Amino acid sequence: MGKTNAKTNLESQIEENLRKVYQRTVEEDVPDRFKDLLSRLKAMDGEQPRHQEDNS
Amino acid sequence: MSDASSGSDRPVADPRDEILDHLPSLRAFAMSLTRNSAQADDLVQDSIEKAWKNIDKFQVGTNMRAWLFTILRNTFYSHRRKAKREVADVDGIMAESLSEKPGHDGRLAMNDFEKAFAQLPDEQREALILVGATGFAYEEAAEMCGVAVGTIKSRINRGRAKLTELMNLGEDETLEMTDKATMAVVANGHVPRSFSA
Numbered sequence: 177m178g179k180t181n182a183k184t185n186l187e188s189q190i191e192e193n194l195r196k197v198y199q200r201t202v203e204e205d206v207p208d209r210f211k212d213l214l215s216r217l218k219a220m221d222g223e224q225p226r227h228q229e230d231n232s
Numbered sequence: 233m234s235d236a237s238s239g240s241d242r243p244v245a246d247p248r249d250e251i252l253d254h255l256p257s258l259r260a261f262a263m264s265l266t267r268n269s270a271q272a273d274d275l276v277q278d279s280i281e282k283a284w285k286n287i288d289k290f291q292v293g294t295n296m297r298a299w300l301f302t303i304l305r306n307t308f309y310s311h312r313r314k315a316k317r318e319v320a321d322v323d324g325i326m327a328e329s330l331s332e333k334p335g336h337d338g339r340l341a342m343n344d345f346e347k348a349f350a351q352l353p354d355e356q357r358e359a360l361i362l363v364g365a366t367g368f369a370y371e372e373a374a375e376m377c378g379v380a381v382g383t384i385k386s387r388i389n390r391g392r393a394k395l396t397e398l399m400n401l402g403e404d405e406t407l408e409m410t411d412k413a414t415m416a417v418v419a420n421g422h423v424p425r426s427f428s429a
Contacts (some may be wrong), residue, residue: 179293193345198365201260201272210255214278217284220247228389 246288250296257264257366261301264361265308267350275311279304281306298368305358312354319353348398356391 258279262272272348283290290299349357355377362373363384374381 186399187392189399190345190392191397193342193349194360195366196342197346197349198264201263202256204253204256204259206255206259207273209273210276210280211252213280214252217281222334226395 246287247290247292247296248284251283251300254297254300255280257297258300258304261361262304262308264349264357264365265305265354275304275308278307278311282307295372297366298372298376301362301366301368305376309354344399345395348395351398352391352394356387356394359387360391360395363388389408 256278257378258276259272262275262279263269266275277428281301283300290296303364327379349360352360358377359373362368363370368376370381370384377384
């Protein structure tokens with residue numbers, strides 16, 4: 177009765193939409209705040225050499 | 233070459249330099265969990281900071297993306313637990329803000345899918361994205377979520393079933409209603425005249 181077909185079709189639509197939803201954000205440019213954050217974290221590390229003990 | 237600035241004795245590259253490469257997928261994963269870009273980016277920021285501080289716990293040679301995703305999801309669920317204590321009706325608010333969101337790409341089917349997707353429990357959405365969109369294996373997803381492989385599989389199956397149900401309702405509403413009406417009539421034993429001939 178075409179029911180199996182319709183189901184398979186819906187399932188592949190789901191897979192495709194999942195990838196689209198995800199991919200849409202993946203393809204966005206990463207906001208500068210993250211690059212800034214990483215540089216800040218890196219700079220902080222440079223100031224104080226890394227020790228094994230953690231005083232924070 | 234600008235990478236000579238590290239004072240590390242180790243000849244291997246700092247694994248933290250890899251974080252940048254994973255930002256696009258981290259943001260996409262955060263977006264699928266929070267369904268809100270401001271919250272998603274806050275979540276990504278918290279996760280990067282945690283990853284940076286805890287880089288010692290990362291085992292070089294293992295999957296950095298999986299490690300970062302694990303930090304992100306753990307952060308998300310711990311925030312959510314806090315939020316649930318503070319706000320009684322998180323789901324209601326989420327649903328409300330979602331229904332206001334305009335579909336700027338104008339793609340109706342996609343919009344329907346996203347609405348349906350947003351209605352799933354977080355755990356099902358997460359499992360579907362991890363396996364269906366990022367391409368992690370069931371085993372990897374299970375490890376990241378701290379559950380058995382069977383649990384991931386069942387979350388995916390339940391998520392798919394729910395999505396199918398929701399999308400079906402949207403797409404063939406008329407057909408569905410006719411079917412239901414017929415079923416109800418048959419179940420009640422009132423066979424319509426046109427059918428009894």
